[in-house]
Amino acid sequence: MLFIITDQQRADHVGFAGNDVVRTPHLDSIAARGTVFDNAWVANPVCMPNRSSIMTGRMPSAHGVIFNDRSLAWGANTHVRQFREAGYRTALIGKSHLQHGMSRNAVGDTGLQAAVDSPYPAGWDTLEHAERYFDGEPEFPDGFYGFDHVELAIDHGSRITGHHMRWALEKGASPEALAVPYTAECPGERRYRDWWQIYRPTYDEELHSSRFVAERTAAFIADAARAGEPWLAWASFPDPHHPMCPPGKWFDRHRPDEMVLPRTVDDPLDAAPEHLQRCARLHPSRQQYWVHPCGLDGDHDLARAAIAATYGMVELIDDCVGQILAAVERSGAHDDTIVVFTTDHGDMMGDHGLLLKGCMHYRGTLQVPMVIASPGRGAKRTSSLASSVDLGPTLLDLAGLAPYDGIWGVSLSPVLDDPAASVRESALIEDDIPDSNRSWGDMPTKTRTLIAGGMKYTRHSTGEDQLFCLDDDPDELTDLSTDYPTVHAAMVGLLADALIEAADTAR
Template identity: 40%
Template sequence: MRPNFLMFIVDQLCADHLGCYGNTTVRTPNIDRLAERGWTSSNTYVATPICMPNRSSLMTGRMPSAHGVRHNGLPLGLEAVTFPELLREAGYATALIGKSHLQTMTDHAPLPDPRTPRRARDGARHYPGDYLQESVASWRGHEYPMSLPYYGFGHAEIGIEHGDDINGHYRQWLRGKCADAETWIGRSNALPSDYELAAVGQAWRTRVPEALHPSAWVAERTCDRLRAYARNDAPFFLYASFPDPHHPYTPPGRYWDMYRPEDMALPASYRSDTPPPHLAWLRRQRDAGRAHKTSMACFAATEREVREAIALNYGAISFIDANIGRVLQTLEECGLADNTIVIFTADHGEYGGDHQLLFKGSLHYRSLIRTPLIWAAPDARRVRENGLLSTIDIAPTILEAAGVEACNGMQGMSFLPSIQARPFQARDAVLIEEEGQRTYFGFDAPVRMRTLVHPRYRLSVYDGVEWGELYDRLDDPLECANLWDSAAHRGIRDALIQQLLRQAMAHPDTALSPLAVA
């Protein structure tokens, strides 16, 4: 019998913010139980720490340089082959509930590359189709007729944007539940709060009740799909994608003050390092009162802001955990648990006060680039895999577990042998690509960088500057001592730069090679 798949993904979660990854403050009992009865990865890293590109890498098993989604605002081509599409072609029922973010969510048309002036014609051919299906403007006031299958999902109910101000199918569902729902949503309707993050629009105390919050909607609609699948014989892949715990933080009801800022400990790296130039620039901006705190980008935060962010982040995570518990209970009640592989992961991490930073940006600290990855299945061995893995490895692993052949051009490797206690060789290093949109850090152009995560070291190089970063992950797990200019580590630095180059050369796009048409 072919297995079913129930995959939970959350938006922007530091792996260290889960009990099963060693956190003793946050309460995540349902996720922790998944880890206790399944296989857990300690060292899974993103292909890029940016939302749309890494979600596209998850769906395709391909690096951003191969699938073309270099940064947010560039949609995944509708011609892209995704692993849900391959599952669907093999007879699986496929469904997406929640955040997709494979197309741009803003009211703007898909963006050109920020380094290239707009010309009369782009150098790439554009695949025909509707690239405004996740745009808020498309959904304003009505339900938008999505084109199905959507990147391989035969059924799709999407949530667009962040916080409690979510559009798409969620807003239609909420309006059906309550006629005056619009008076509950958003910062302008929030309950009073004295949080500093509330003053800059990065948190608000929502009026939306727990049962009607976007996280509860994802759980409810996922449970409904499970009940429908229980009445059919076809195997399924069900993708439950929570828009939280992404900022702005809006945990509802009792989850807003479940954790008090004054009780939250600052990360160990908050005061312990000599910052590299771009981090020093962010701190100077803060100390001069010029920190830009109202966007999606990272900034150097005060102690109070960090404690608030951690408390509210934990509240959102605990609420997600409670809703995951609802879904897992429904899986059991429907008699599907014994033949369903349950997966939990995140699209990328976040700083959470690490090195005085909040949110995410072009500094590849572990808190940002490492994601949780749990695989709970009846045949999964209950161990922790310490070898290096990448986001692009998830797609081929799911396909192998389903008995479906991966497509040509898929660059990830299956880690199913590790799960099933068969001979397995993890990666000798992970390549991380980043093509930024923003010009900041004192740079003259948008940040462009590559990182190599080695079993012992992390190396990051930046386009247009002479300096870089090198950290000994064994002796300096907090990544506080930059060894880039260390004479004693010059040989190691040069060897890692060469390995990074070889990793880049090992990830060419073969999707249009002669093998594809042989």
């Protein structure tokens, strides 16, 4: 079983979604023999919460990782644990972000005692701290959330840490070129004039995180095949998350001046929540922190440069996916391997004049690419609703393994057999920012979105809301919340029902 996941990739940044600019032949080949979910959504539009939801099949409010500020509980049950207990060899290669090593400074200290004391030994959640790999590698306890083999690429952009760093050093990389800062001082070539996060790294492309993920995943598959053991591999690419820095030739795959801007790039956001209007005016050159939600402030050239660099990152990932698929072919398991492709969340990438993610509940951040290729089922395309929390339950179902208590997601297997089948009537999306957050400024602390019946309703803790008909208004330009009070009231009721249903009752 091969689970391919990227970080911060829009649903429309793949060829099989109809994008005729970005070239993704290997991802398209998976889509050509699997089921493409054109209506797939996140459980949360931030890295750690949604990754934890994919792993557990539970909503963030249930598993507890509601923001990039806490690690998934060590004892949390996951679908990977079930595969390991069933005799599968399991591996996580690349980005984990189930522990908050790289994001542990994302929020400030409340100055108060904690609500709950950790029951785990000191240091249990430091396995993704980059500094633990500078002089060697930490010893992992038996089973990392169900993975018995772990090789981490901890950081983004041209910053190389974790097992990725040890791997790069063995290939002859110089230490000073690896653990570079997330600032304009990091080494780079042809940096975009107004945003340090678009540049070409100075190292060879063979040292990049995508190559690391491909090489090490292929090695794991080969080892498992030689041992004659069933396997589950998570190939987790840190790209195309910003900084946007495809290495070598991949930086020049697309000319910025040839990139087509989103149709909504000049949306004035007159009726949008106040924080979205502020973000749109916050040019990334004025970011307080490198992951701070921001906007274009009218800078179309910046949007084109970001899109071009991101396409280069996506195409490098696709090339690396080809390496992994070739390893599956060599192992003789091509006709017996379930392949999943998705991402943890999207990116605004200029939609509505916004960039990056966070409290921006438009489809750019909320909708994700999702493909499940299950041997013997053939190619299909479906508009049936799906959520990130459904992936784990689906894999368990396909493998004939029992679920565990607390799973909120549902199996998508019926849709794999019949694309007209429906397994859920709505998809709930949670988004929380701790009150003590010091890097994202004045943003709503809680946001909830419900997708149901072709409608999308979002409510912020500020009391502001938005209502869109995705069927008639896919660009989300016409807010119906005021002019259609009956529809608005119905969606408020459905959101309340979904929140009640999602309240955790697991033992």
